[in-house]
Structures are given as C-alpha cells and as structure tokens.
Amino acid sequence: MSDDFTGNARHSRLAQFHIDTPLLLGLLALIGFGLMVLYSASGQSIVMMERQIVRLGIALAVMIAFAQIKPQTLKRWSFPLFLVGVALLVAVMLVGSVGKGAQRWLDLGFMMFQPSEIMKLAVPMAVAWFIASHSLPPRILHLLGGVLMCAVPTLLIAQQPDLGTSILIATAGVFVLFLSGMSWRLIALVAGLISAFLPILWLFLMREYQRQRVLTFINPESDPLGSGYHIIQSKIAIGSGGFDGKGWLHGTQSQLEFLPERHTDFIFAVLSEEFGMLGVLILLAIYLFIIVRCIIISSRAQDNYSKLVAGSFTLTFFVYVFVNIGMVSGLLPVVGVPLPLVSFGGTSMVTLMAAFGVIMSVGTHKRMLAAP
Amino acid sequence: MFKKRVAIQDFAAESRLFNQRAVFAILFVVLMFSVIVFNQYQLQIVSYQDYQTRSEGNRIKVVPLAPNRGLIYDRSGILLAENRPVFSLELIPEQINDMAGTLAELATLIEFTAEQQDAFLKQVRAQRRFNSITLKEQLDDQEVAILAANQHRFPGVTVEARLSRHYPFGDLFTHALGYIGKINTRELQQLELDGEAPNYAASRDIGKIGLERFYQRELHGTMGYQEVEVNNRGRLIRVLRSVPAVSGQNIQLGLDVGLQLTAQQILKQHRGAIVAIDPRDGAVLAFYSNPSYDANLFVHGISSANYNELLNSRDRPLINRVTQGVYPPASTIKPHLALLGLESRTITTNTKIWDPGYYTLPNSDHRFRDHIRWGHGWVDIYTAITKSCDTFFYDMGIKLGIDRISEYMHKMGFGEKTGIDILEESSANMPSRGWKRARHNQPWYPGDTVPLSIGQSYWTTTPLQLAVATTPLLNRGKLVTPHMVTAFNNGETTAANILPPRQVLDVENEQNYAVVMDTMHQTVSTLGGTAHRAFIGAQYSSAGKTGTAQLAAIAQDAKYDADAIDERLRDNAMYLGYAPYDKPTILVVVALENAGGGGSNAAPLARQLMDYYFTAGVNRDE
Numbered sequence: 001m002s003d004d005f006t007g008n009a010r011h012s013r014l015a016q017f018h019i020d021t022p023l024l025l026g027l028l029a030l031i032g033f034g035l036m037v038l039y040s041a042s043g044q045s046i047v048m049m050e051r052q053i054v055r056l057g058i059a060l061a062v063m064i065a066f067a068q069i070k071p072q073t074l075k076r077w078s079f080p081l082f083l084v085g086v087a088l089l090v091a092v093m094l095v096g097s098v099g100k101g102a103q104r105w106l107d108l109g110f111m112m113f114q115p116s117e118i119m120k121l122a123v124p125m126a127v128a129w130f131i132a133s134h135s136l137p138p139r140i141l142h143l144l145g146g147v148l149m150c151a152v153p154t155l156l157i158a159q160q161p162d163l164g165t166s167i168l169i170a171t172a173g174v175f176v177l178f179l180s181g182m183s184w185r186l187i188a189l190v191a192g193l194i195s196a197f198l199p200i201l202w203l204f205l206m207r208e209y210q211r212q213r214v215l216t217f218i219n220p221e222s223d224p225l226g227s228g229y230h231i232i233q234s235k236i237a238i239g240s241g242g243f244d245g246k247g248w249l250h251g252t253q254s255q256l257e258f259l260p261e262r263h264t265d266f267i268f269a270v271l272s273e274e275f276g277m278l279g280v281l282i283l284l285a286i287y288l289f290i291i292v293r294c295i296i297i298s299s300r301a302q303d304n305y306s307k308l309v310a311g312s313f314t315l316t317f318f319v320y321v322f323v324n325i326g327m328v329s330g331l332l333p334v335v336g337v338p339l340p341l342v343s344f345g346g347t348s349m350v351t352l353m354a355a356f357g358v359i360m361s362v363g364t365h366k367r368m369l370a371a372p
Numbered sequence: 373m374f375k376k377r378v379a380i381q382d383f384a385a386e387s388r389l390f391n392q393r394a395v396f397a398i399l400f401v402v403l404m405f406s407v408i409v410f411n412q413y414q415l416q417i418v419s420y421q422d423y424q425t426r427s428e429g430n431r432i433k434v435v436p437l438a439p440n441r442g443l444i445y446d447r448s449g450i451l452l453a454e455n456r457p458v459f460s461l462e463l464i465p466e467q468i469n470d471m472a473g474t475l476a477e478l479a480t481l482i483e484f485t486a487e488q489q490d491a492f493l494k495q496v497r498a499q500r501r502f503n504s505i506t507l508k509e510q511l512d513d514q515e516v517a518i519l520a521a522n523q524h525r526f527p528g529v530t531v532e533a534r535l536s537r538h539y540p541f542g543d544l545f546t547h548a549l550g551y552i553g554k555i556n557t558r559e560l561q562q563l564e565l566d567g568e569a570p571n572y573a574a575s576r577d578i579g580k581i582g583l584e585r586f587y588q589r590e591l592h593g594t595m596g597y598q599e600v601e602v603n604n605r606g607r608l609i610r611v612l613r614s615v616p617a618v619s620g621q622n623i624q625l626g627l628d629v630g631l632q633l634t635a636q637q638i639l640k641q642h643r644g645a646i647v648a649i650d651p652r653d654g655a656v657l658a659f660y661s662n663p664s665y666d667a668n669l670f671v672h673g674i675s676s677a678n679y680n681e682l683l684n685s686r687d688r689p690l691i692n693r694v695t696q697g698v699y700p701p702a703s704t705i706k707p708h709l710a711l712l713g714l715e716s717r718t719i720t721t722n723t724k725i726w727d728p729g730y731y732t733l734p735n736s737d738h739r740f741r742d743h744i745r746w747g748h749g750w751v752d753i754y755t756a757i758t759k760s761c762d763t764f765f766y767d768m769g770i771k772l773g774i775d776r777i778s779e780y781m782h783k784m785g786f787g788e789k790t791g792i793d794i795l796e797e798s799s800a801n802m803p804s805r806g807w808k809r810a811r812h813n814q815p816w817y818p819g820d821t822v823p824l825s826i827g828q829s830y831w832t833t834t835p836l837q838l839a840v841a842t843t844p845l846l847n848r849g850k851l852v853t854p855h856m857v858t859a860f861n862n863g864e865t866t867a868a869n870i871l872p873p874r875q876v877l878d879v880e881n882e883q884n885y886a887v888v889m890d891t892m893h894q895t896v897s898t899l900g901g902t903a904h905r906a907f908i909g910a911q912y913s914s915a916g917k918t919g920t921a922q923l924a925a926i927a928q929d930a931k932y933d934a935d936a937i938d939e940r941l942r943d944n945a946m947y948l949g950y951a952p953y954d955k956p957t958i959l960v961v962v963a964l965e966n967a968g969g970g971g972s973n974a975a976p977l978a979r980q981l982m983d984y985y986f987t988a989g990v991n992r993d994e
Contacts (some may be wrong), residue, residue, distance in 0.1 A: 181389040239423025
C-alpha cells in the first residue's frame with residue numbers, strides 16, 4: 001500500500017493504527033523534554049514523576065483511542081456531545097462541588113469530574129459541525145448561530161468562575177469561524193465589539209481576585225511580597241537563566257523554592273532558568289513543529305468538518321502555549337493555564353491528547369476513503 | 373448531477389479559503405512565537421546581569437558569626453570567667469506574623485514572666501527585624517524538649533544553644549571582673565560612633581562594668597561570617613563560604629584566687645575593702661570589696677526585684693569600695709608627709725617637738741587634739757610614725773603649708789585616678805587653695821592644714837589610691853600604674869601587659885626614703901608600734917602604718933566613746949602595710965568602715981592576708 005505522505009513501510013504500519021508518525025514524534029519529544037524539566041521542578045520527586053508518567057500513559061491511550069474513531073462518526077456525535085456538555089454545566093451550576101472558591105466539579109462518587117473539559121472538545125466540534133453543514137464561507141446567520149453555540153457554555157463556565165477556561169473555549173469556537181473563512185471585515189467588527197465588551201467584563205463579570213491578577217500584571221513591583229511575588233520571582237528565574245541556563249537541577253530559583261507553582265503553571269520558568277534561552281528555543285521549535293504538522297494535517301483533511309475541527313484544536317493548543325509562556329514571562333496576566341504536556345497536571349492533559357487523537361484521526365482516515 | 377458538480381466546485385474554493393486561513397494562522401503563530409523569543413531575549417540576554425544579581429540576592433545570605441569571648445584566668449591559671457553553653461528561647465520577629473498570638477501560645481507551653489516578655493518586646497523594637505531575640509534564657513531540659521516537640525507550630529521560634537558567660541566564683545571577683553549583659557540602645561549607638569558596630573553584628577553581650585568593660589575590645593574578638601544558601605523560607609541549605617570568627621583574647625590577671633578567698637573571708641564581718649598590689653610593677657594581687665554580689669545575676673538580665681534589693685541595700689554592695697570607696701586616709705599618710713618633710717628639709721631625723729596632747733595655732737586657743745590625751749612628750753619622726761603622734765604632724769603640716777603638701781601629694785598620686793584597668797574609679801580628693809576656692813568659695817585657712825596633716829578633713833583617698841600612692845615611697849620616687857591584667861593570650865602567643873613605673877618625685881636624698889621605710893618597719897617591729905601586736909609571730913618582716921579616721925566631730929572637751937555613737941558614725945579602721953620590709957613584693961591596704969581603731973581592727977586583717985601570701989607562695993618568682 002503506497003502512501004503519498006508517509007512514504008515508507010514502517011510509517012505505514014503505524015498508519016494502520018491511525019497514528020501520524022511525525023506528530024507522534026513531536027509529541028514524544030515534547031513529553032520527554034517535559035518530564036526532564038518536571039523531574040527538576042518537582043524537586044526530584046519520584047512520586048510526582050510516577051503520577052505524571054501514568055497520566056501521560058492514559059493520555060496517550062486516549063489519544064490512540066480517539067484516533068481510531070472515524071471523522072464521520074465524530075461529526076455525527078458532535079452536536080449531541082455538545083448538548084450533554086451544556087446539560088452537565090447546568091448540573092454543575094446547580095449541584096456542583098465547590099473547591100478553591102469555584103464551583104467547577106461534579107462529584108460522580110468515584111471521581112471528581114469537570115464538565116468544562118468536555119466542552120473544550122465539544123464546542124469547536126459542534127460549531128464545526130454546524131458551519132460545515134453549510135457551504136463556506138458561512139453566512140452571517142450561520143456565524144451568529146456559531147457564536148451562540150460558543151456563548152452559552154462560555155457564560156456557564158465564566159460564572160463558575162473559571163475565566164481562563166471559558167475564554168479558551170470561546171476562542172476554540174471563534175477559531176472555527178475564523179478558519180471557515182468569515183470575512184476580515186466581520187473579524188474587525190467582532191474585534192471592535194470585544195474591545196467594547198472589555199469594560200463590562202472588568203466591571204461586572206470579573207471577580208476581585210481576577211481584577212487583582214490583571215492589576216498585578218500591569219505593575220508587579222507594586223506588591224512584591226503579595227500578588228506580585230509570583231511574577232517577579234518568575235522573571236528573576238527566567239532572566240537569571242541567561243543564554244545557556246544554570247544547568248539541569250541547578251536552578252536556584254526553582255530548587256530553593258523561590259519560584260511558586262514551579263511544577264505546574266510556572267514550569268516554563270524552571271526550564272528557562274535551567275536551560276536558558278537555548279532550552280526555550282528548543283521548546284518553541286518542538287511546539288512549532290507540532291503546530292505546523294497539525295495545520296498541514298487539517299489543510300489536507302478531506303471534508304470541511306475535519307479541517308475546521310483539526311485547525312481549531314491546533315490553534316487552541318497554540319493559545320495554551322502562548323498564554324502560559326506569556327503569563328510566566330510577564331507578557332500576559334496570570335490566568336492559571338498549564339504549559340501543555342509539560343506542566344504537572346491531570347484532566348486537561350487527557351483532553352489535550354484526545355484532541356491530538358482527533359487530529360490524527362483526521363490525518364489518517366482520509367486515505368481509507370480516498371483509496372477506492 | 374448538478375448538485376454534485378456544485379459541491380466539487382465548492383470544495384475547491386473552500387479548500388483554497390481554508391488554506392489561506394491556515395497559512396495566515398501559521399504566520400500568526402510564528403509572529404507570536406517571535407514575540408516570546410524577543411521577550412526571552414530581553415529577559416535572558418539584555419537584563420541577564422540584573423536578574424542574575426537578584427537571583428543571587430534571593431538565595432545568598434550572609435550570616436555573621438559571633439566570636440567566642442576571651443576567657444579570664446587568675447595568676448595561676450584558674451578560670452574566673454568562662455563561656456558555657458545554655459539553651460535559650462529565641463524569636464525572629466521578621467518570621468512571625470502575629471507576635472501577640474505567638475507569645476500567648478508559647479505561654480501555654482512554658483513559663484516566662486511578664487518582665488521577661490516586656491524586656492523581649494523592648495528588644496524587638498530596638499533591634500533589626502531579622503535578628504533573633506531572646507525571650508527566655510537558661511531553659512531547662514524539659515523546656516527544651518517541649519519546645520522541640522512543638523517546633524512546627526511556631527515558625528520563627530527557635531531554641532538556640534549559645535555560649536553564655538559564667539563566673540564560677542560568683543561574688544568573689546565581681547568588683548574586679550564586672551560582668552557582661554545585653555547590648556543596650558545607648559551602647560549600640562556608641563559602637564556605631566566608634567565604627568565598631570559591624571563587628572558586633574552577631575554579638576549580643578557587652579562588658580558592662582569592671583574588666584569585662586575595660587577590655588571589651590580585647591575580649592570580644594573579631595566577627596566571622598558565613599555566606600549561606602537559603603531557600604524561600606530562609607532555611608539554610610548549604611554553606612558557600614565561611615570565614616571563622618576570631619575569638620577574643622584570653623586575659624590573665626595578677627589576682628590570686630587564694631588571696632581573694634582570704635580577703636573575702638577576713639572581710640566577712642565588715643563593710644570595707646582590701647586591696648593588695650605588687651609595689652614593684654603595680655600588678656593587683658587581691659581586690660575585694662565587701663559586701664559583694666553574684667555577677668551571674670546580671671548576665672542573663674537581672675530581675676527588678678533582685679536589682680532593687682542590691683540598689684537599695686543600706687550596705688551598698690554595688691559600690692566598688694576598692695576604687696570608689698572614698699575614705700579619709702587618716703594617719704596612714706603620715707609616712708608620705710614625712711618624706712616631704714625630710715626632702716624639703718622642713719624636718720630632719722633629729723627634729724624633736726614637745727607634744728602636750730594637743731596643738732594650737734599661734735594666736736588661737738583652739739586645741740587640735742592628739743589621739744593620746746596626755747601627749748607623747750618629746751617626739752621625733754620615728755616616734756611620730758610608730759606611735760602615730762598627731763601633734764608632730766600638725767606642727768610639720770603648718771610648717772610645710774598647704775601648697776607644698778598639695779603639690780607633693782598630687783605627685784605621689786593622691787587626688788588622682790590611679791589609671792587601674794577598670795573605669796569605675798574615683799579620684800577622691802587631695803585639696804588645695806584653688807580647690808577650696810572653687811568648691812566652697814572660701815580661702816584656705818591654716819586651721820584647714822592642721823587636720824589635713826593627719827589625713828582628715830578634706831583629704832580623702834580610695835583604698836587603691838592609698839596603696840598606689842605609697843609606691844613612690846618604696847620605689848625611690850617611682851609611681852606604678854596599677855593593673856589587674858598581667859598578660860594577653862590570643863590562643864597562640866602571650867603578650868605580657870607591662871606598665872613601667874613613672875618617676876614622679878625628684879629624689880633629694882635617697883636616705884630619706886630609707887628613713888621613712890624604716891619608721892614604717894618600726895611601727896610593726898618595735899614594741900609600742902601601733903601595728904606591733906597585730907604582727908607578733910609573723911614569719912616575714914613587714915612594715916606598715918595604721919590609721920583611724922574619725923567620722924563624727926567630737927566636741928572640744930568631750931571624749932570619743934564608741935558605744936555612745938551610732939554604729940555608722942564610728943571610726944573607720946585603716947591599715948597600710950607591705951612586706952618584706954626591705955624588699956617589698958606585696959603592698960596591702962585594708963579599709964574597714966565603722967570598725968574602730970586601725971591598729972587593732974585593720975592591721976590583723978592585713979596580717980592574715982600577708983600570712984596567706986607568704987605561706988601559699990603566691991608570688992612564685994620570689
């Protein structure tokens with residue numbers, strides 16, 4: 001069986017299991033580098049490493065499982081999944097568990113479940129299903145339909161409150177609209193509307209701690225021992241890494257715990273400190289490789305639904321990377337987004353790998369259709 | 373068919389549209405990554421030095437190391453001041469958010485007084501926030517265990533083992549050694565003025581009085597420091613660099629524990645002082661003021677109850693009677709005046725005067741009494757000193773005049789600080805015309821000179837001053853500087869503390885010195901000498917002069933009756949003695965408050981001290 005893209009037999013064998021080899025290699029490179037940094041950032045904690053490796057194993061399994069599902073099947077289930085997700089979000093609002101000052105979880109008895117994670121996948125899939133069921137570029141009416149589908153879960157999640165996730169979910173939906181070819185004029189208009197919406201967000205939707213985060217972002221030195229502490233220590237860690245870093249396990253900011261949240265949200269600062277600018281460039285190169293590979297897969301996808309879903313997932317992945325690095329290095333306010341596949345963390349990693357599974361499915365199933 | 377064609381057309385256009393957007397997305401991603409790279413460049417390359425410095429500042433702390441205080445030894449090497457480890461409860465204010473709450477919780481675990489708490493809070497205000505401040509000292513084993521078990525509940529609260537000063541002999545050396553205590557705000561300011569404050573960054577104590585204060589610089593040593601790496605909670609991770617502290621110098625004293633114990637024992641019944649020096653070089657051999665007190669009370673902060681008791685005691689134990697006890701020298705200064713009389717040729721060894729039991733100035737009928745009511749008859753210088761004839765000295769004093777007496781006595785050291793190595797010293801008073809004019813705004817009358825000639829009225833000395841001012845008599849006009857410290861030892865080399873005697877008197881006739889020393893010898897050696905009885909049977913030769921200072925004025929024809937007057941107004945007993953008489957190595961002054969006659973009360977105590985000195989062989993090089 002010849003293949004126009006992954007031209008050799010070894011790759012073909014992987015392709016039988018609907019695995020995209022370059023993407024897998026990119027992800028494995030990222031996971032490997034990430035584990036190395038985590039080992040240092042966790043204070044060489046074997047326990048934490050084991051938990052992360054187990055989680056990565058589960059996430060990889062989920063990815064492979066999703067890769068086996070045909071895009072057509074996914075498309076069919078997109079809207080029902082979306083409806084279930086909305087129902088669960090309403091349930092969270094009514095009977096959800098409160099933790100860390102927010103109501104985000106459903107207690108299923110045996111585990112805590114965060115429905116917003118489903119929506120990370122379900123929203124772009126549902127919007128893509130809706131847009132792709134009409135011809136592209138979408139008409140205004142269809143666009144408004146798509147916006148509405150974004151808006152409902154976004155508002156439900158924003159009131160939990162979980163501003164970071166709600167914005168990411170909205171962004172994922174908007175990416176579908178953008179990729180579907182909505183006109184630049186409309187994009188400019190929406191951008192204008194969002195700018196107008198910002199004061200409302202600030203005044204009515206944001207909680208005090210969220211406003212504080214933004215204020216701290218604007219001037220971290222105003223409260224060096226309070227809320228500015230995170231970002232100041234993070235910038236010290238990054239800056240003191242220099243060009244080639246202090247060496248693996250030798251970052252003083254991280255090893256001596258001056259850096260807060262060093263194994264979760266701020267792990268990029270650990271990497272910057274220990275591996276320097278060189279390490280950062282390697283990390284960005286891996287991310288860029290994964291993103292470009294995914295965009296290529298989506299542009300080669302056979303139907304619009306697949307293109308839009310894969311493209312949206314890819315750009316959402318990029319947003320994760322950019323927001324995390326941006327907040328850790330002082331470009332953006334601190335919003336609690338992990339660095340994908342590097343930060344220590346659970347559910348979001350599984351969701352992310354599920355998305356890569358969908359992308360792989362899109363990239364590998366088209367040939368089977370095209371073959372006859 | 374049509375539908376399908378349209379779909380194919382749409383698909384191509386849609387695909388192109390998507391690809392445009394995809395290319396745009398990739399460009400956008402690259403642009404955003406470039407922003408990150410640019411920002412990283414700013415942070416990691418451009419501002420590297422700045423962040424590097426701040427990173428080092430985060431992790432590296434310089435911890436000062438206190439030097440060990442120098443030890444103090446007696447002349448034979450017995451420890452008089454040592455450093456012992458004690459456990460103390462300390463708090464670092466910077467690490468404690470709720471000081472009141474922490475103190476309240478600590479109070480449920482161990483006992484500390486409100487006074488300790490107040491002192492602690494005072495220190496908290498005075499010291500820097502990151503300094504560790506003591507709440508309670510000298511924890512017992514149980515308290516240490518309780519605190520260790522509850523350590524986790526109290527961040528910023530630690531049990532520290534520190535070296536603490538201890539004076540094993542308690543009250544025996546207090547007035548000589550003094551003691552150390554916490555550095556107070558005023559002392560801190562002084563250290564800053566002297567530029568010494570940096571050297572005290574880790575030090576908590578400072579010499580308050582006595583030798584501990586005088587030799588503070590030598591005893592303190594030089595601070596060391598450690599550059600340590602700490603984590604975000606300030607916990608020490610590792611030591612990067614260490615410069616050890618240099619311990620203070622050990623000092624050796626001329627004081628002897630045995631002599632000192634003897635002095636304490638024989639003074640037990642009296643308020644007073646005993647001082648013994650080596651008249652050749654000024655080394656102090658014994659230095660005891662009674663009553664004394666335990667110096668250890670002050671080291672850990674004396675309680676106000678204890679302090680008030682000491683402060684308000686009628687016996688005034690805080691006064692250092694050796695250097696601050698101001699007593700009329702009485703007849704003990706007769707030898708000194710005799711030397712002036714001889715050197716100035718006012719008298720010779722052949723001069724004799726008639727003593728009817730009193731002296732009157734020309735054109736006056738006021739009688740200055742002799743202590744013998746019926747008089748000594750014909751008296752020469754020998755009799756005048758051995759039997760302590762007052763009339764002879766009244767007469768000689770008037771002939772000498774206040775100016776010559778004052779000048780000569782000042783030269784010998786009267787009315788001057790001796791320069792001993794403690795700062796608590798009075799210069800007492802050797803009066804002059806100028807002094808009386810300044811002090812009482814009155815001219816000097818001949819009637820002032822008369823009692824002055826027997827060491828009364830305005831003339832006062834301290835016991836130490838009397839001893840030191842006697843050394844020119846024994847050293848052909850050379851005055852010693854008394855000093856307790858005889859050697860410094862920095863752990864490796866020993867440096868002797870030698871203060872050479874100064875020539876203060878012009879020697880007219882060496883023979884005069886021999887005459888005066890001879891009269892003092894006869895005071896002890898001849899039957900009828902005032903100190904003869906006290907030294908009967910002594911195994912060594914000695915010389916001396918008794919003194920009995922009258923504190924209450926007695927009416928012209930009344931008789932002194934010890935029983936009839938208040939105990940605190942009874943005569944002071946004085947004795948000045950040295951031995952061996954021809955080659956003195958020890959010079960003793962005994963001053964007893966309200967004890968009565970010097971010959972019968974003070975001289976026997978000097979005898980006991982000298983007995984010990986010679987039998988125990990204190991001065992080994994003899």
